[in-house]
Amino acid sequence: MNKKINFASKGIKCSVEIEVHSIKKKIESIINTNSNVIFLIDKKVLNVFKKVKNYKNLKYIALNCSEKIKSFQYYSMICSKVLSLGVDRKSVLVVIGGGTLGDLGGFIASTLLRGIDLVLIPTTLLSQVDSSIGGKNGINTSFGKNLVGTFYQPKLIIIDPYFLSSLPKREILSGYAEIVKHAIIYDQKFFDWLNRNSKDIFKLKYHVLCKAIHKSILIKKIYVEKDEKEKLKNKYSRAILNFGHTFGHALETYYNYNKRLTHGEAISIGMMIATTLSYKLNYLSFKDLIKIKNHFIANGLPIENKEMYNKKIFEIIYKDKKNTDNKINLILLKNIGKSFFKPNINLNKIKKLLNK
Numbered sequence: 001m002n003k004k005i006n007f008a009s010k011g012i013k014c015s016v017e018i019e020v021h022s023i024k025k026k027i028e029s030i031i032n033t034n035s036n037v038i039f040l041i042d043k044k045v046l047n048v049f050k051k052v053k054n055y056k057n058l059k060y061i062a063l064n065c066s067e068k069i070k071s072f073q074y075y076s077m078i079c080s081k082v083l084s085l086g087v088d089r090k091s092v093l094v095v096i097g098g099g100t101l102g103d104l105g106g107f108i109a110s111t112l113l114r115g116i117d118l119v120l121i122p123t124t125l126l127s128q129v130d131s132s133i134g135g136k137n138g139i140n141t142s143f144g145k146n147l148v149g150t151f152y153q154p155k156l157i158i159i160d161p162y163f164l165s166s167l168p169k170r171e172i173l174s175g176y177a178e179i180v181k182h183a184i185i186y187d188q189k190f191f192d193w194l195n196r197n198s199k200d201i202f203k204l205k206y207h208v209l210c211k212a213i214h215k216s217i218l219i220k221k222i223y224v225e226k227d228e229k230e231k232l233k234n235k236y237s238r239a240i241l242n243f244g245h246t247f248g249h250a251l252e253t254y255y256n257y258n259k260r261l262t263h264g265e266a267i268s269i270g271m272m273i274a275t276t277l278s279y280k281l282n283y284l285s286f287k288d289l290i291k292i293k294n295h296f297i298a299n300g301l302p303i304e305n306k307e308m309y310n311k312k313i314f315e316i317i318y319k320d321k322k323n324t325d326n327k328i329n330l331i332l333l334k335n336i337g338k339s340f341f342k343p344n345i346n347l348n349k350i351k352k353l354l355n356k
């Protein structure tokens with residue numbers, strides 16, 4: 001199965017190519033069509049180079065990846081390494097790895113020589129369906145995550161689902177949470193299709209997996225094209241993609257982004273909270289609430305966590321939003337497949353509703 005998506009809105013020129021077992025020919029084609037290619041690669045997937053012709057001549061920087069690489073220290077170190085390998089305005093930076101490396105690599109490409117071409121080759125499900133798409137990048141500071149970064153679109157995103165075969169189930173599930181998020185916010189039919197096919201996604205049946213990845217990216221593309229810089233506050237706002245993320249991020253912060261809670265697990269709980277609120281505020285029917293809940297349970301996505309109503313979580317949300325009047329914006333649902341931007345909901349009201 002071979003699928004291609006082109007972003008075609010003003011200012012965004014990016015192609016996404018999805019094909020199983022394509023990595024060797026895609027890397028060779030990039031090398032053959034560009035004069036200077038520098039790879040930034042996660043050490044875990046370094047063996048992909050062994051398949052490539054003349055791999056001993058490749059210019060690359062290999063890193064052990066964890067959240068700690070998203071720092072000024074690594075940014076500066078990698079920029080120096082890339083510069084020492086020799087770089088000009090026609091050079092291409094190819095980043096092969098998960099979302100963490102993509103975030104760092106995207107920021108480096110956008111700032112080196114005021115911007116060199118970027119190709120992303122995401123190797124986890126989460127990065128294939130979400131973080132590689134849309135041009136957000138960044139590093140963390142002591143003030144918080146992703147506070148320094150740019151919007152910078154890659155020229156090309158290459159997705160080879162074969163990379164997923166070596167990932168633990170928990171990591172697949174983490175990416176699946178973003179796939180189901182895309183269905184819930186925008187496409188009821190896709191949600192119903194996931195209900196019928198999710199088991200085959202977890203078995204990594206490639207034709208089903210490729211379809212889920214493709215569909216998921218098409219949905220994200222709609223929001224990125226309409227609102228690349230996240231300025232709108234309506235149903236087309238890119239912020240809609242943050243469905244479940246307000247509570248999800250607060251939980252991740254509470255757990256200090258450690259391995260006890262993956263991003264997907266945190267946003268699953270966050271999505272269940274946003275879904276429950278949509279029901280309690282009379283926007284969503286009980287039937288849809290139960291459909292979503294049952295889908296999560298059937299697929300092993302967590303729907304709750306003992307810390308989710310902890311006072312600290314609300315304090316984190318409050319602090320994170322830096323608001324003065326205790327109000328937050330949330331993404332809520334009218335139906336499965338129909339979401340909206342709800343501004344200025346009082347946090348105390350939310351607390352009360354959730355405790356009822």
Ligand code: GLY
Nearest residue numbers: 134136238241242
């Ligand atoms: N993951 C949300 C966004 O890219 O806007």
